[in-house]
Amino acid sequence: MSGLVIVGVDGSASSLVAVEAAAREARWRGAGLRIVHAFRWPPMRVPLGPPVPLPAEGEIWRMVEGLVAEAVGRASAVAPSVEVTHAVVPGEPLTVLEAQSHGAELVVVGSRGMGGFAGLLVGSTAVHLAAHGRCPVLVVRERSERAGPVVLGIDGSPAGASAVDFAFAEAALRGVGLVALHAWTTWNAPVPPPQDPAEPYASRPGVLAQAEESLLGEALAGRRERYPDVPVELRVVHGATREALIEASRAAQLLVVGARGRGGFAGLLLGSVSQAVLHHAHCPVAVVGRPGGR
CATH class of the missing domain: 3.40.50.12370 (Rossmann fold)
Incomplete structure (x- = not known):
């Protein structure tokens, strides 16, 4: 294994597409793949309106483990030969993924995550990493193994x-x-x-x-x-x-x-x-x- 590709996941459809793209990149490079989830409390947007009860701590961890396991499964299905590891890191996605980019060959993120404002084509995490990441950053918008140059x-x-x-x-x-x-x-x-x-x-x-x-x-x-x-x-x-x-x-x-x-x-x-x-x-x-x- 000659290097490492990092992919950020948050349970969104966009991040799962990013996992598949990252797995292909790792396979092409002969690199390992690390799936990273930035954990923060509460791990969701706070909706407007009356307060909504938050899940219990144990349920939160089961949700996190479930989304990471789904990401690992997606990566293994796309690139079975790639060594896949995963990490749940406390902190904001912006700072966690920027730190993870040190020493990596590539960081891959989806264009839209769970947070932010509906209607924006690219989320703040993608833009922030493109500016501050310590390695190339690949932003993926849709699932597609497109032809072309x-x-x-x-x-x-x-x-x-x-x-x-x-x-x-x-x-x-x-x-x-x-x-x-x-x-x-x-x-x-x-x-x-x-x-x-x-x-x-x-x-x-x-x-x-x-x-x-x-x-x-x-x-x-x-x-x-x-x-x-x-x-x-x-x-x-x-x-x-x-x-x-x-x-x-x-x-x-x-x-x-x-x-x-x-x-x-x-x-x-x-x-x-x-x-x-x-x-x-x-x-x-x-x-x-x-x-x-x-």
Whole structure:
């Protein structure tokens, strides 16, 4: 066993889908799987209206043991060869799973849990982990072993290099191709040096597009040689990044993005593009930060 995949469970349908996805990831990686339940009292939302009697402590533990056992059963059914362990850890899910992410290869969570507000597409735990987790975080929305490639969003920032490495490795594990997508507009593209000293604020037509295509090639440098069996499609889109990635996710089995890009405000742990695809992508999303944390 070469590593460990962590999956958070809370008894929700979304978390059970995450368990199945995590089991597949562990099988592909030859890693172990740890199922983690963060226990808090009371372990449920407090409804509006008259007080509702809480279950006795013994009943609570039977409920917790039952949901963990169901998760273990789901994992074993999907990947019988994977070594599965489980832990019930006191604390809030956000802090428990962030702590568990230290030293893990991957943390997997469902997009929606038992808490939060109905109608939100992605819960606070998923967004928090994407920003603070110490390893890549995979957010799964629905049960689906979809066909299609891995789509990688590239912006050329140094922070995005880890996402490039993760996407190539994931495509190799899954045995599928990789679509490397870079979207740009005249507002977010770095302006190249002027071509004519007499016109210091102008560039020849097509210069920005050529620069962005070069950026995509530079971002992938060395990876194609490292993963010769992964077919790669380069896709440069003149348009908004969020919309381009969300559209590309329709035909993908996984979308990979970095936690932070070259735009936005320094100090924010999760960029606007990462947040947008977490909420609106049509496939599971992996958010990858820099190695060792943020």
